[in-house]
Amino acid sequence: xxxxxxxxxxxxxxxxxxxxxxxxxxxxxxxxxxxxxxxxxxxxxxxxxxxxxxxxxxxxxxxxxxxxxxxxxxxxxxxxxxxxxxxxxxxxxxxxxxxxxxxxxxxxxxxxxxxxxxxxxxxxxxxxxxxxxxxxxxxxxxxxxxxxxxxxxxxxxxxxxxxxxxxxxxxxxxxxxxxxxxxxxxxxxxxxxxxxxxxxxxxxxxxxxxxxxxxxxxxxxxxxxxxxxxxxxxxxxxxxxxxxxxxxxxxxxxxxxxxxxxxxxxxxxxxxxxxxxxxxxxxxxx
Numbered sequence: 411x412x413x414x415x416x417x418x419x420x421x422x423x424x425x426x427x428x429x430x431x432x433x434x435x436x437x438x439x440x441x442x443x444x445x446x447x448x449x450x451x452x453x454x455x456x457x458x459x460x461x462x463x464x465x466x467x468x469x470x471x472x473x474x475x476x477x478x479x480x481x482x483x484x485x486x487x488x489x490x491x492x493x494x495x496x497x498x499x500x501x502x503x504x505x506x507x508x509x510x511x512x513x514x515x516x517x518x519x520x521x522x523x524x525x526x527x528x529x530x531x532x533x534x535x536x537x538x539x540x541x542x543x544x545x546x547x548x549x550x551x552x553x554x555x556x557x558x559x560x561x562x563x564x565x566x567x568x569x570x571x572x573x574x575x576x577x578x579x580x581x582x583x584x585x586x587x588x589x590x591x592x593x594x595x596x597x598x599x600x601x602x603x604x605x606x607x608x609x610x611x612x613x614x615x616x617x618x619x620x621x622x623x624x625x626x627x628x629x630x631x632x633x634x635x636x637x638x639x640x641x642x643x644x645x646x647x648x649x650x651x652x653x654x655x656x657x658x659x660x661x662x663x664x665x666x667x668x669x670x671x672x673x674x675x676x677x678x679x680x681x682x683x684x685x686x687x688x689x690x691x692x693x694x695x696x
Contacts, residue, residue, distance in 0.1 A: 420461060421500055421508040424516040430494060432524050440472045440492030447512040455488035456510040462493045464507070476509070502564050523551075531556050583666070587673045594626050594677035598685065605685050615686035619679060626678030627671055634667040 427443045429435075438459055447454050455476060462471040475487040488511065496505035523542065527534055535554040542551050601622070608618055641663060 421506045423499060423508055423510045424513040425510055426513050429510075429524070432526050433497075435497050436495045438493050438495055439470065440490070442492055442494075443510075443512045445514075448514040453486055453488045453515055454491045454512065456492040456494050457490055458494050458496050458505070458508040458510075460496050460505065461507040461509065502561070502568070583669070586670070590630065590670065590673055591677040594630075594674060595681045597626075598622060598678055598681035602685055605682070609686065618686055619682050622682040623675050623678045626674045630670055630674035631667075634670050638663050638667065 423429075425443065427445050427447065430437055430442045437456075439462070440456070443454070443456065457465075457471060457476075465471065466474060471490045471493060474490050476490065477483055477487045478485045488509075494508075494510065497508070498505050499508065500506060523538070525531075525534070525538060531554065538554065539551045542549055605618055609615070
């Protein structure tokens with residue numbers, strides 16, 4: 411086992427038996443808590459996958475025991491019965507290593523109640539209050555809030571950053587598209603005499619169009635490859651711009667590269683289409 415000094419601080423969650431089903435947190439090994447995990451029976455615990463990988467890298471944590479405090483702590487032992495997928499509870503930026511204990515073995519009263527419903531939460535709020543008070547008249551439900559409302563505050567700043575970053579990204583993409591179109595269109599127009607000669611010696615307009623568009627896409631592809639390489643290097647040097655986001659996200663890079671290649675093809679096709687419709691004799695005399 412990893413030395414005590416090297417063990418990370420763990421996030422502690424005291425939960426009910428249906429916690430993982432309600433929040434849809436997968437149990438990747440072992441089992442979840444059940445109503446049988448109550449006071450007076452074997453004290454059990456579930457750890458997150460990052461805790462299991464760090465503490466028992468070469469074996470299964472199922473059946474191992476943990477306790478709170480140092481080696482001389484008089485706290486009781488908790489037997490591990492399951493491993494849960496890493497989940498963000500206390501902060502959205504990163505998953506924290508977590509140990510879960512049954513609330514029935516750790517708390518006298520649950521502090522929070524999570525409910526999944528297929529109807530509007532506001533329509534069941536009163537029923538929830540009445541049900542809780544019927545179980546324990548001394549307990550009051552002080553606040554009922556939707557999950558969206560709970561996470562809206564910590565997500566406000568990341569959403570603002572995402573909006574601003576998206577606006578700059580769209581502006582940059584439009585400027586790049588306009589610049590790319592202008593450069594390629596100008597390059598095609600400067601080849602009017604070459605195009606006229608090719609047509610004069612027997613080349614078909616379709617062959618010339620295909621050749622010019624292929625060249626434009628190839629040049630754009632080289633530039634896109636350099637841009638992807640730069641994005642990958644930048645993502646390794648800097649951190650994540652937003653929680654769960656990456657500068658080198660494959661889907662984002664593929665979308666950007668595809669858009670540039672399409673713009674390149676259009677930028678080359680329309681001018682070359684017009685150029686191949688002109689009488690080659692007129693172009694050569696110009």
